[in-house]
Each structure stands twice: as structure tokens, then as C-alpha cells.
Amino acid sequence: MKQSEKEYLKNLIPDALPPWKAVYDNGVRRGKEIEVIPTKFLKEKGLKNGVELRLQRAGAGEITWRTIMGLASLKDQADGHLYLHSFGERTGVVIDELMVIPNILTGVPKNKRADLPKGTSFVLEDPEDWNLLAQICPIQPAFSDFHIGTANSVENTANAIKNGSSYTGVFAQFTWDYPGCNDDAEHMSGVLEALGMLAAKRDEKFVVDTYLDDGIPSYFLDMCSYLGYARLEKYIVSDLCGARYACSFGQLMDKVMPKMALWLALSEILKEEDQPGVSYIYSNCIDHWDHDLEANYGVLCNEVLLEVLIEKKYRTGISILPIPITEKVAVPTPEAIANIHAAARRVEEKSKEWETLMDFSEIEACKDILIEQGLKFFNNTIEGFSDAGIDVTNPLEVLIALKRITPAKLEKLFHPTTEGGMSEVKPFIPTSMAKRCLDEKEEILDTLISKEEFANLKGKRILVLSGDAHWYGMFVVSEVLAGLGVDVIDGGVGLDPIDALDLADESGVNTIAISVHNGQALDYAGQLVTLAEKRNTKYHFFMGGKLNGIVGDNQEPGDVTELVEKTSVNTCSTVEELVEKLSNV
Numbered sequence: 001m002k003q004s005e006k007e008y009l010k011n012l013i014p015d016a017l018p019p020w021k022a023v024y025d026n027g028v029r030r031g032k033e034i035e036v037i038p039t040k041f042l043k044e045k046g047l048k049n050g051v052e053l054r055l056q057r058a059g060a061g062e063i064t065w066r067t068i069m070g071l072a073s074l075k076d077q078a079d080g081h082l083y084l085h086s087f088g089e090r091t092g093v094v095i096d097e098l099m100v101i102p103n104i105l106t107g108v109p110k111n112k113r114a115d116l117p118k119g120t121s122f123v124l125e126d127p128e129d130w131n132l133l134a135q136i137c138p139i140q141p142a143f144s145d146f147h148i149g150t151a152n153s154v155e156n157t158a159n160a161i162k163n164g165s166s167y168t169g170v171f172a173q174f175t176w177d178y179p180g181c182n183d184d185a186e187h188m189s190g191v192l193e194a195l196g197m198l199a200a201k202r203d204e205k206f207v208v209d210t211y212l213d214d215g216i217p218s219y220f221l222d223m224c225s226y227l228g229y230a231r232l233e234k235y236i237v238s239d240l241c242g243a244r245y246a247c248s249f250g251q252l253m254d255k256v257m258p259k260m261a262l263w264l265a266l267s268e269i270l271k272e273e274d275q276p277g278v279s280y281i282y283s284n285c286i287d288h289w290d291h292d293l294e295a296n297y298g299v300l301c302n303e304v305l306l307e308v309l310i311e312k313k314y315r316t317g318i319s320i321l322p323i324p325i326t327e328k329v330a331v332p333t334p335e336a337i338a339n340i341h342a343a344a345r346r347v348e349e350k351s352k353e354w355e356t357l358m359d360f361s362e363i364e365a366c367k368d369i370l371i372e373q374g375l376k377f378f379n380n381t382i383e384g385f386s387d388a389g390i391d392v393t394n395p396l397e398v399l400i401a402l403k404r405i406t407p408a409k410l411e412k413l414f415h416p417t418t419e420g421g422m423s424e425v426k427p428f429i430p431t432s433m434a435k436r437c438l439d440e441k442e443e444i445l446d447t448l449i450s451k452e453e454f455a456n457l458k459g460k461r462i463l464v465l466s467g468d469a470h471w472y473g474m475f476v477v478s479e480v481l482a483g484l485g486v487d488v489i490d491g492g493v494g495l496d497p498i499d500a501l502d503l504a505d506e507s508g509v510n511t512i513a514i515s516v517h518n519g520q521a522l523d524y525a526g527q528l529v530t531l532a533e534k535r536n537t538k539y540h541f542f543m544g545g546k547l548n549g550i551v552g553d554n555q556e557p558g559d560v561t562e563l564v565e566k567t568s569v570n571t572c573s574t575v576e577e578l579v580e581k582l583s584n585v
Helices: 003-010 020-033 040-045 050-059 074-091 127-135 153-162 171-175 184-200 223-240 256-270 293-314 334-357 361-387 395-404 407-414 432-448 452-457 472-483 497-507 521-535 561-566 575-583
Strands: 064-069 097-100 140-143 207-211 244-249 278-282 319-321 461-466 487-490 511-516 540-545 570-572
Touching (some): 003 361, 003 407, 020 153, 064 334, 074 334, 171 184, 244 256, 256 293, 461 472, 461 497, 561 570
Parallel strands (some): 097 140, 461 511
């Protein structure tokens, strides 16, 4: 590494951090004090934990089935659990595990939630909320989004452990910025304390669960980097902190061969003798149509067939998560979830007829490449951090370094193809979303770049940012604008409205393009306008992405485009529309 790169890495670490061992030991102490209440699922099945279920199923060559659900209110969520259980009793389509997906504000300490933009889904507030979902019916809850990894890691992880959630996530979300929470040292100290709590429950087989697509890997160009990063997370969780670790992935992958290879590769390098290394595989949703939704069964069933065949052959202990055909356009209802599981189960019924027809040699060869090159990425990262002066035996320093480094920089510094000083990453196995974004950028530019009416954009300075953790929309917008000659200021992801305006002011910019996806569009727009009025500054706001939210007494998110427009924030449904509106400013 160049000296400038070493200095960049070392400067990621703040001058003063609390002693990590004291933080960790406090978590271990607290974890030992938690008395676990077995879930209704575990009690009725006679199981000690969810890992035991996975091992039993894998040993028998059977499938563990998982779903994901996050409805508008806690009551709706509880009713959804009951609906899915009753559907299973009636049809035999039994769902074993249910990932509970609350509002992002669950990941924010209670004393910081006031006046923050509201997203979709409910907020877990009190210990009784976790208990309700753990005891309402015999489906095993997995408290996933916005638990460990968040600015509220300690409280949420304690509640998940107490209420018998064997898999607590989403660890990869430690790199996210949470509304109103800007202290990285405080944030990572909470994550470390929560890791100590789960380490204390290692013998009871509590697992730190991650979802790679929600973290740094979703920005990578190479799937080998995906695998190397997963090993890096396990290094923090297991090697340094002594807790169990399992990873999940899949939503952003549309090519089944490398996706199945990544599954087998991750299982091979992450599994332990008494625990699977992979948690769940999420169905591809980037190929789903947002019209004629029934056609999405074709994409789903094709992939589920291969997943069932792979699991029955290799017995990794993964759970399969089929995604509803409505995912592209709306938060899935319990009915939509039940329907897709019914379809997946009919696929499983016919899978045996395919077993003798299958040849997995190409998948296994790809798996070997992923392991070889992915572990090089992992080793390069550890060695590079150490050479730069980051204490790689201190989990707090490693967490903060990963929180602050840009994903593109991480991959470029430590990818095997850049070891010899090459300036660009050359993927061994390209990721789906990176390729799609670059292709989309080229397609849009081909239609815009020759149009004279957009020539006035050249040289303009525009701030582009994401109001949540989603990166791809912002990336495409930035790349297209840069291709048209705009001086783009990269605001990054997860910016609160006040931070967006502060960055604009610091950069001397009054035009801001915001990408949003988590249901906070209307609140975000309202706060931007209110803050702008207080500053007595004229800004030009443009918002795109997924402009939805809970309005009035509605139980499901609806389109809020017209309401956002009434705040005086311009809305854009396409990048082309954004370019056209920007050219008129």
C-alpha cells in the first residue's frame, strides 16, 4: 500500500476510544444475567434452539422454510403471524421461521426518536412487544432488522435474547447511519457490548445473524469480495468476540449459478461442527416485474427448485426464503406470503424428479474460485489494516474502520487484482447489481447525452444523496449527471435532512437530489422544507426512488408523490425526468 493509503486508513480511527475489553466484558456480564424465555415454537417442537432445528432438518435431507414480514402496526404484525400459522394448519404449508422487520426507528435509542422521519412498519418499543411476537403462535421469530448493528444494539439484542430469538440480526447494518445518531464511537461500543451479550449465550446456540446485501458487500463489484467480507465479519464476531456467526444473502443476485456457488462457499468457510454457517437465502427480486405480477412466479419457482435440490444434496442447514410476487410494488401482505410459500412447497413436491438430471460440477468449480480469491481479499484486509496501524486485535477499531471506509475504497485497496498496483478492480465473478447499475447508466446516457437542451447542466454543482441505506439509485443518478458534465457532490447514504442541508451549505450548493426507499419520503420532504425556511436559504429539492408511506388510518403504505409535491419538493419518477427538471433550474 502507498503511504497515503495507510494514512487514510489510520485516520479512520478516532483519537480517543473507550477500552474495548471493558465494553465487551460488560456485555458478557449482562448476557449471562438474561434468563431466556423459550418461544412457543421451541416449546411445542421440544427444541432447545433454532440451530437444533436446522441440524435436524439438514441431517434428514429436509428443508427449513423462512419468511419475512413487517406490517404497519404491532397488532397487524401479530395478526399476520396468526394468519400464517392458521394457513399452515389448513394446508400443510408450514413456515418454520419468521423474520420480524420493524421500523428503522427501532434501531434508534428511545430518547432520540422524537421528530425523526417516520418510515413504514411498526416500532418495537417495550419488552412486551418482543414477547408478544415470540409467544403468539408456533412460528420461530428471528428478530432481524435493526437489532444488533444499530445505535440501539444493547437494548434490542437483550430483548431478542430474552425472548428466545436464536438468530439475531442484522449485523451488517452496523455500517448504516441511524437517524439522529452521529457518534460512531458510541454506536460501535453498543454493537460490541451486544456481541459480548451473544458471546455469553454461545453454549445456548444464540447466533449473530447478518445479511450481506444490507451491508458493505452490496456495493462490491466482485462476488469474491462478498465472501471475503463475510469472513471478515466472522473474524470480528467469532475470532475476536467469541460469539457464533452465520450469514445470509441473495436479494440482489439474479444469476443462479454463481449465487448457488456463493452459498456453498460461504457454508464451507463459515460452518462450525455444531452450527451451520449460512442462515438463509433470499430470493432474487431484481428480476421481478412491477406489472402483471403473476409472471413473477416464473422467476421465483425456477430459483426455488434449484435451492431445494442444492440443500437436499449438500445439507448445509440453510433456510429458504421465497419472496412474494408483490415485493416489487408493495409491502407483502400475509396472504401474499402464504401464496408464495404454497407455490414453493409445490415446487419441492416435484423436486425429486429432477435429482438424477442435475450436474453441479460448474457450481462446485465456481465455489472453489470464490473461496480462493475471497480468502485472499480477507487476508489482504487484515494485513492492510495492521500495516496502516489499525489494531486488528481490537474489535472496536476494526468496526469503526469498516463503518467509516467507503465500500468502493475497501474493495479497491484489498481486492486480489489490485495487489500489484492496478488501479481498477477486475472481478472474477461480477455482482449482479453493480453490472446492472453500470448498464442502466450507459443506457440512460445514450438517450440523453446528445440532447442540446441538457447542455446547460455542464459545470453545475449538485449534491446527490440517499436518505436511507439504499445506494444503487443514488449511484445511477450520480453517474448519469457526471456523464452530462455535472460537478456531482457525493453525499453518501443515510443522511438526515439537517445533515443534507449542512453538507449543501458547506459545499456552497443549493440544488439537492435525494433518493429514498424506506417510506420516509413525506416526513423527509417536510423536514427539508421546514429547515430551509429557518435558514432563510433558497434550495432546489428533487426527490425520487420509492415515494411511499403510511398515510392516515391506512394499514399499508401508499403512494405519497402528490403529498411530497405539495411541500414544494420536486418529485421524479425516472432519472430522465430528474435531468429534465434540473435543466430548468
